[in-house]
Amino acid sequence: MFGCLVAGRLVQTDAVQVASDKFVFNLPEYESVNHVVVFMLGTVPFPTGMGGAVYFSFPDPASGGPVWQLLGFIANDKPSAIFKISGLKVGQGGAHPFGTMASPPSVAQVGVSVEPLEQLAQQTPVSGAAASTTDTLRLFTQKMLDSLYNFASSFAVTQAQMTPSPNETFIPSSCILKWYDNFHRRMNQNPNFWKN
Incomplete structure (x- = not known):
């Protein structure tokens, strides 16, 4: 049983x-x-x-x-x-x-x-043993996305603050945010989409 x-x-x-x-x-x-x-x-x-x-x-x-x-x-x-x-x-x-x-x-x-x-x-279960209700992969992915966005955003500068640096490539933060939103949407639709 x-x-x-x-x-x-x-x-x-x-x-x-x-x-x-x-x-x-x-x-x-x-x-x-x-x-x-x-x-x-x-x-x-x-x-x-x-x-x-x-x-x-x-x-x-x-x-x-x-x-x-x-x-x-x-x-x-x-x-x-x-x-x-x-x-x-x-x-x-x-x-x-x-x-x-x-x-x-x-x-x-x-x-x-x-x-x-x-x-x-x-009945009340013992503290700390609550059944896991969050999909571990989804939670990890969400935390990873948040971390990437927060890390990248910490380097953000306005165009006026930028100094020319020929060895540096700059990515607009709106690009990272767009990727973040797309990845999050796809993860909610199908947590296994990344396997394809």
């Missing part, structure tokens, strides 16, 4: 069912993991009005057991989500549906708990 993906690793579809509505993935060597993708396999949808709360657990040496943290949720109309786990703090956690089950030492876990959608909407 669910899958879990960490960059550089094989997709995990071997969730351990710990209760009729609870599933857990083991993540060995979690210290090097920055983001986790949790998704539905597309074979079995959630029952109507239900979704899956996604939790993350570090092994907690202080308590001897796992401490679970709510990351967010997935649902039939939101079948996948990316969660940032690299900034989460060991030992910080709250209420969770997984009870006192033990995890293997030095193995983190991702849990999915099937719950009513209205209950999922009222």
Whole structure:
């Protein structure tokens, strides 16, 4: 029903069912993991009005057991989500549906708990783990365009301020702005246009 993906690793579809509505993935060597993708396999949808709360657990040496943290949720109309786990703090956690089950030492876990959608909407994920909603490539491109324009604009001079320099080529800032607007428009229309 669910899958879990960490960059550089094989997709995990071997969730351990710990209760009729609870599933857990083991993540060995979690210290090097920055983001986790949790998704539905597309074979079995959630029952109507239900979704899956996604939790993350570090092994907690202080308590001897796992401490679970709510990351967010997935649902039939939101079948996948990316969660940032690299900034989460060991030992910080709250209420969770997984009870006192033990995890293997030095193995983190991702849990999915099937719950009513209205209950999922009222839960607050742990700070810093919000699902990524911005396309990374688009965000990078926007930041790059802003940086180029700001950098080029910092050298702007009026025609009256220009001094002749035979070894220098000057480009009107309106040309850079036109390129910026065209690139931004094309990126919004098709984020992969640059691959053609």
